[in-house]
Amino acid sequence: MKKQKKVTYTNESLGKVKIISDFLPSPDDLVLKEESVKITLSLSKSSVDFFKHLAEQKHTQYQKMIRTLLDKYASHFKP
Numbered sequence: 001m002k003k004q005k006k007v008t009y010t011n012e013s014l015g016k017v018k019i020i021s022d023f024l025p026s027p028d029d030l031v032l033k034e035e036s037v038k039i040t041l042s043l044s045k046s047s048v049d050f051f052k053h054l055a056e057q058k059h060t061q062y063q064k065m066i067r068t069l070l071d072k073y074a075s076h077f078k079p
Helices: 045-058 062-077
Strands: none
Touching: 045 062
16 A cells, blocks of 8 residues: 655645635525425336436436426426
8 A cells, every 4th residue: 555645735825716605505405395296107118218328327316317307397387
């Protein structure tokens, strides 16, 4: 196992620094607030295969991708 090189910090100027506003959501915003409803839905095999393939590439669940797609669609057209 290689020995890691020790980092030495100095009191040098960092150059031009830009402070950005906090863009992270608060912990309360990370809690799922929407109620879920279980339904039975028949989809075409080609659509399910598409999402399964894409989910595998992205290391996620295909059901979550479909749910997110529907949520975004609905929020876009919500009055």
